[in-house]
Amino acid sequence: MNPKILIFIDWFTPGFKAGGPIKSITNIINSLSDNFDFYIITSDRDINEESSYKNLKLNSWISKEKYSIIYLTPDTCNKWISDHINNTDYDKYYFNSLFSKNFTIKPLLTLNKLSKQNIIIAPRGMLGKGALSIKPFKKKIFLTISKILSYYKNVTWHATNEGEKNDIIAVFGYKSKIKTASNISICVIDEKRISKVKEELNLVFFSRISPKKNLIYVLNLLKEFNHISLDIYGSIEDKNYWKKCLKIIDSNKINAQYKGEINPIDVTTTLANYHFFILPTLHENYGHVIIEALTAGCGLIISNNTPWENLSEKHIGWEINLNDNAKFINTLRHCLSLEENEYDTIRNNCYKFVSEEINSITEIEDTKKLFT
Structure with a gap:
């Protein structure tokens, strides 16, 4: 027994x-x-x-x-x-x-x-x-x-x-x-190729909408850009916090849309439509969504408040101190400048990392x- x-x-x-x-x-x-x-x-x-x-x-x-x-x-x-x-x-x-x-x-x-x-x-x-x-x-x-x-x-x-x-x-x-x-x-990789044009960038934020996940930080970064789109997924856990997010989006004409929640069986296929996953979280002890993003081929732009380190050395993204706003902005500028062949290398590295390091x-x- x-x-x-x-x-x-x-x-x-x-x-x-x-x-x-x-x-x-x-x-x-x-x-x-x-x-x-x-x-x-x-x-x-x-x-x-x-x-x-x-x-x-x-x-x-x-x-x-x-x-x-x-x-x-x-x-x-x-x-x-x-x-x-x-x-x-x-x-x-x-x-x-x-x-x-x-x-x-x-x-x-x-x-x-x-x-x-x-x-x-x-x-x-x-x-x-x-x-x-x-x-x-x-x-x-x-x-x-x-x-x-x-x-x-x-x-x-x-x-x-x-x-x-x-x-x-x-x-x-x-x-x-x-x-x-x-x-x-437990990850199942289904590789997907997407188009990447220089000076265009599609970001995705997928997490509970609450102060800990720090969506406002992302929105403040995007004030600096005209050619970055952001799709936001996740349950609205803190309604007052979400109102503050909407105010920033509307008052600064940020190209951001709330797309609702994602059914668990659709997470990877949904994230696979984006170039990079962004999450300036205050803290994650693991971050299943980070692995889901990598499984979908999304490079990472995240805070250094997670256990996932040395991302740039692995060529799958960046972990950045929240106090270093300039580095976040420079990273976004770099991602904007990528040609399709350069971006494809990052996407391939994401799939490779999951295949070799996870499970x-x-x-x-x-x-x-x-x-x-």
Whole structure:
């Protein structure tokens, strides 16, 4: 009999607006379902939605091919989870968030009362400096109180890279129990050629529209250009932030359009229509969308607040410090100046990088060790 793993996650398929965290869990399950029996507890709706998923059984377990899942309604969630934890044992309890009230903090309290030791928490970048800079006072108070109360004393932390490991140590101390396993990426390359004319450039921004993803930074860069187009995809997580974006677009006559959300099965084929993917994020502990962009052949213009480094040496893009506005502008000018043959080299290098560097068996084996 396989070990039983109980996963807590705020949003899961058929939801997709939460982006990376859903992909992380999906890829773990697809890679390790022969070795572990996975059970998922999640909410009954997508992020920022007011109604439940259509045509889904709620508040009861549903058996899928590779996992079992329950979608809990808000009125049922907390009591059901508490009762279930008290009455059912699992080999590991895996939390896909740090600050989630209903799917981390409250369940963890119940587990602590039972003195459970087999708990794993994946912060998913929430302890990075950029992430902690958003609503910092509230987060600082919570983390301080949690340390005083030894709230995370029985936890093993899942770090996805050395940077995140250092972030965990910086907050919770060097005695923290940490296992490192990079995110699993499952990529299928379907090469596509697109036209590139000198002094024309088509950019794509695909991420949740929120301060952390930093779309306003992109729009301020584009004030300097007349021949760059930007298509914006992603769920509008912060409506006030989006209003500020629209004001910049309208007042500066920027060639930018909001194209809505992308169904997960259409992400790669959609991104493949653009020359470069731009994301000046405040922090990413991995960035599944970055890999999706490379899989689509999009060169990268991103901040240096991700684990993806030395992009220019690999000839697949650039990672740039957000304080170096001039370098972002010069990079865009360089991309504008590219002829088609020069651009094709970058696109080929993106495909080559994904083929050679992603889908590594190492990530799967490291994640397997996380649960054993």
